[in-house]
Amino acid sequence: MTAIETQQGRAIRLAGISKHWGETTALSEISVEAPAGSFTALLGPSGCGKSTLLRIVAGLEEASGGQVLIGEEEVTGRPADKRDLSMVFQSYALFPHLSVAENIIFGLRTRRVARAERMARLAQVAELLGLAPYLDRKPGQLSGGQQQRVALGRAVISQRPVCLMDEPLSNLDAKLRQTMRTELRALQRELGFTMLYVTHDQVEAITMADQVVLMNAGRIEQVASPHDLYERPATIFAARFIGTPPMNILPQSALGETGARLAAELGGDLAFGMRPEALRPDPQGLLEMQVTGGEYLGADALVQGRIGGAEALMRVPGQALPEQGTALRVALAPQDLHLFDAGTGRRIDYPQPASPMARPGHPAGSSGAMSPLSNPKEP
Amino acid sequence: MRKREWIYGWLLILPALTLIFLFTHFPAVLTLLHSVFSTPRGRKAAHFVGPANYERMIHDPVFWKVLTNNLWYALGTIPVAIALALLMAVLVNRPFPGRALSRMAFFTPTILPLIAVANIWLFFYTPGFGLIDQILGLFGQGQTNLLGDPATALPALMVVAVWKEAGFFMIFYLAALQAIPPQLAEAARIEGAGRWTIFRRITFPLLMPTTLFVSINAVINSFRLVDHIFILTNGGPDNASSLLLFYIYETSFRYWDTAYGATLTVVLLALLCLLAIGQFFFFERKVHYK
Numbered sequence: 213m214t215a216i217e218t219q220q221g222r223a224i225r226l227a228g229i230s231k232h233w234g235e236t237t238a239l240s241e242i243s244v245e246a247p248a249g250s251f252t253a254l255l256g257p258s259g260c261g262k263s264t265l266l267r268i269v270a271g272l273e274e275a276s277g278g279q280v281l282i283g284e285e286e287v288t289g290r291p292a293d294k295r296d297l298s299m300v301f302q303s304y305a306l307f308p309h310l311s312v313a314e315n316i317i318f319g320l321r322t323r324r325v326a327r328a329e330r331m332a333r334l335a336q337v338a339e340l341l342g343l344a345p346y347l348d349r350k351p352g353q354l355s356g357g358q359q360q361r362v363a364l365g366r367a368v369i370s371q372r373p374v375c376l377m378d379e380p381l382s383n384l385d386a387k388l389r390q391t392m393r394t395e396l397r398a399l400q401r402e403l404g405f406t407m408l409y410v411t412h413d414q415v416e417a418i419t420m421a422d423q424v425v426l427m428n429a430g431r432i433e434q435v436a437s438p439h440d441l442y443e444r445p446a447t448i449f450a451a452r453f454i455g456t457p458p459m460n461i462l463p464q465s466a467l468g469e470t471g472a473r474l475a476a477e478l479g480g481d482l483a484f485g486m487r488p489e490a491l492r493p494d495p496q497g498l499l500e501m502q503v504t505g506g507e508y509l510g511a512d513a514l515v516q517g518r519i520g521g522a523e524a525l526m527r528v529p530g531q532a533l534p535e536q537g538t539a540l541r542v543a544l545a546p547q548d549l550h551l552f553d554a555g556t557g558r559r560i561d562y563p564q565p566a567s568p569m570a571r572p573g574h575p576a577g578s579s580g581a582m583s584p585l586s587n588p589k590e591p
Numbered sequence: 592m593r594k595r596e597w598i599y600g601w602l603l604i605l606p607a608l609t610l611i612f613l614f615t616h617f618p619a620v621l622t623l624l625h626s627v628f629s630t631p632r633g634r635k636a637a638h639f640v641g642p643a644n645y646e647r648m649i650h651d652p653v654f655w656k657v658l659t660n661n662l663w664y665a666l667g668t669i670p671v672a673i674a675l676a677l678l679m680a681v682l683v684n685r686p687f688p689g690r691a692l693s694r695m696a697f698f699t700p701t702i703l704p705l706i707a708v709a710n711i712w713l714f715f716y717t718p719g720f721g722l723i724d725q726i727l728g729l730f731g732q733g734q735t736n737l738l739g740d741p742a743t744a745l746p747a748l749m750v751v752a753v754w755k756e757a758g759f760f761m762i763f764y765l766a767a768l769q770a771i772p773p774q775l776a777e778a779a780r781i782e783g784a785g786r787w788t789i790f791r792r793i794t795f796p797l798l799m800p801t802t803l804f805v806s807i808n809a810v811i812n813s814f815r816l817v818d819h820i821f822i823l824t825n826g827g828p829d830n831a832s833s834l835l836l837f838y839i840y841e842t843s844f845r846y847w848d849t850a851y852g853a854t855l856t857v858v859l860l861a862l863l864c865l866l867a868i869g870q871f872f873f874f875e876r877k878v879h880y881k
Contacts (some may be wrong), residue, residue: 272777293783305774309796309879318792319782350879366782 221249221406222283222296222373224269229278231264231430238264239430242278246423248373251400251407253417256427257453262410263378265427269408270376271295282374297374298367302382304359306351306366313338313347316365323370337365340399357388364396368403375400377409381416393420414454418442426450444550448557451485451550457514457525459485464554466520467499478551478560485550488514491526493534497543501526506533515540619860625853637850644854654855656830657838660745664834665813667749668756673805675753676760677798681790683761684768694765701759709819712751716823741831744824748832751819756812760805767801768794799878803870810866814859835859 224246231239239261246252254262267273269280271292280288287295298319306315313334314321320330338344341361351359360380367375380396381389397420400407411417417424418438426433426441426449433453434446445451445459452458462484464471475482491499501524505516513533515526519542526542534540551560626644628637648654683694700708715722718736727735737747771794779789817837820826826833826841833841836859843852 270777270781272780292777292781297781299778299781301774301778303772303774305772305778307775307779307793309799318779318784322779322783322788366778370782 220373221404223248223281224252224374224406224408225279225281225284226265226269227279227281229265229268229280230276231261231268231273232276237430239268239275242427242430242432244425244432244435246406246408248283248406249404250422251397251409251420252423252425253421254408254410254425254427255414255417255453256412256433258412260427261430262412262427266376266378266408266410270297270299295374296372297376298370298372299376300363300367300378300380302379304351304363304380304383306359306362308351311348311350312343312354312362312365315351315362316343316369318366319370333369337369340368341365356384357392360384360392364399368399368405371403372405374406374408377407379410379412381411382413389416396420414456418454426453428453444559445485446559448483448485448552451552455487455489457488457527459487459550460491460519460522460524461485461552462519462522462524466522468520470498474551474562478562481554482560483552483554483557485552486524486544486548488525489527490548491524491542491544493526493528493532493540494543495541497541499542499544501540501542503534503536503538503540505536508533622853622856622860625850626857628850630848630850640850644851647851648854648858653830653833653838657833657835660831660833661814661835664745664749664752665810667746668752668813669806669809671749672753672756672760672809673802675757676805677764679757679761680764680768681794684765697761698758700755700757701762703755705755705816705818706822708751708755709822712754712819713823716747738824738832739828741828744828744832748819748823751823752813752816755816755819756809760809763801763805764798767798771797796877796879799874803874803878806874807867807870810870811863814863 226242226244229239229242230237242261242265254265256262264273268275269282271287271290271294275288278288279286282295282297307318310318316337317325317330317334320333325333334347335344338347341364343358343361343365346354346358346362351362354362360383363380367377377396381392384392393416409416409421418441421438423435424438424441425435428449434441434450436444436446441450441454445454448461452461464475464482464484467474467484471482471484491501499519501515501517501519503515503517507514507516508530511530512527513530515528515534517524517526517540528534551562552558553560625637627639627641629635629640629643631637679697683690683697703711716738718724718734718739723737724732724734737743775793775797776789779793784792814834814836817834817840820832820834820837824832826837830838835855839852839855839859842848842855
């Protein structure tokens, strides 16, 4: 499809990276690896240190401690241009006084690549990104999406094994962002470089990445594939950060005796996590939800209510929005119940999800040997 | 309704218009008129003389002398002041301890009146016990009279002007430097550009609008700022350090030859207009506005 060489990506390994600004700690002991040729997203709320981490990898910021390795080579002390990587900035950082073509070949010029090769590579990149008609324009004459492509062009023309991106899509409108997500992912696959991608948008991370590094307050919360991040969040923070609307986290008291019994069995104070989309109304369900409101979203609807006194949300089909004030029986499949230590916020894995809950004595009674939270499947 | 708004609008700008016409346009037109009349003396009223004043000017060796002086003065001060301003701005744009103090120190000459600046420099230049001679004395040099020598009087004035102006231009460059997003330099760094390349290919081109603004101001100032001549040399020796505006002042208010003074003024204004327009054309292609 394109003549641009497919390059071998290089793995990025961070070992114990810390960053302090005077008294404040921006990053503490970050150790993580982005495998060669993978798409790794650094995800987290603003101020969690993900951009600082990226800048440390880029060599634009110096770490207070720890090591950066790219392709098993230690580069911690090397300047940015000796790390063999390219970067796309949130603001694109296009040079406003240079034409699109000059912007793209800027790096080739500074590295004194011969003119013939510069032009040949420019033509390939322009074709790859659909920029051919705009090469003579100034960045100011382009739309946001086109500027984004120019920034991408400047990053890929140098054929580096590693590409860093700092929230590259956050300045685009929603529709364009969706298109660019697909394009970026395809570009990365096609060219084969290792991508480290900073975003605060969980959708970007989940849809594009092979591996997501979820960060919070200068620490790593979880490193997992998008699937595992959603299915098996390691902490309450991870559970609440991924998924829209966020997972319901109910205190132990909200589940009454079942809660107390599980706590006694597993030890310590528990918190229960249930995704709004995992809950469903069921006359034989063992949870009771007091409906306090609802939000109609078209295809589906969100029911707001209380389970055992704690706020909770449930996603139901759009036409099934219950009346306010009604009390609903709600069921949940046992594998959809997440247990967390209420003190540390860490996930607790329990061996047999159904068994500890299928004991008599639950306030709502038991419907047999199955979990009280679920119902016997209809045949 | 439309008409009332119209009147209201004119009333609002009337005060500003009055001031501009009274003190800028009216005197300018009057100067043009005076330049084609003779100077009124005693009972002899001014009478129309046509281009006589301009003919006199063309044959006036002092006029050519001060004009040449002024061109050298402009050529000597403008590039140096701008280069120095840019250098100082780049220096104090970076974080380092004592940055605010350095910025203030560089800017101080701008706050001082030129008359006061000239008096300070008079102490520096004084033959025998001035600062310069004291330092030169350490190396066994004899007395120098920089202001009294026709060869050095003008350069001595130029040094004062550069010292006075560079700090002022620095402020504009500093503001412009801070308006350049730091990501541009970071992106260039990742693409392998060194400091000098970044300055040459990114920073300097992006400062072009400021350079245009500053250079037009510098040109105007090189014809406008003559206060220090009064203190330091009075135009001497033998008009070696006299500039056009200083000559206009002497002609008009010392020798009271107002018609000839008006003629010289018209030439000065025309020259400044030409230079400003010329600069706009010269810079047009090189300036990138956001």
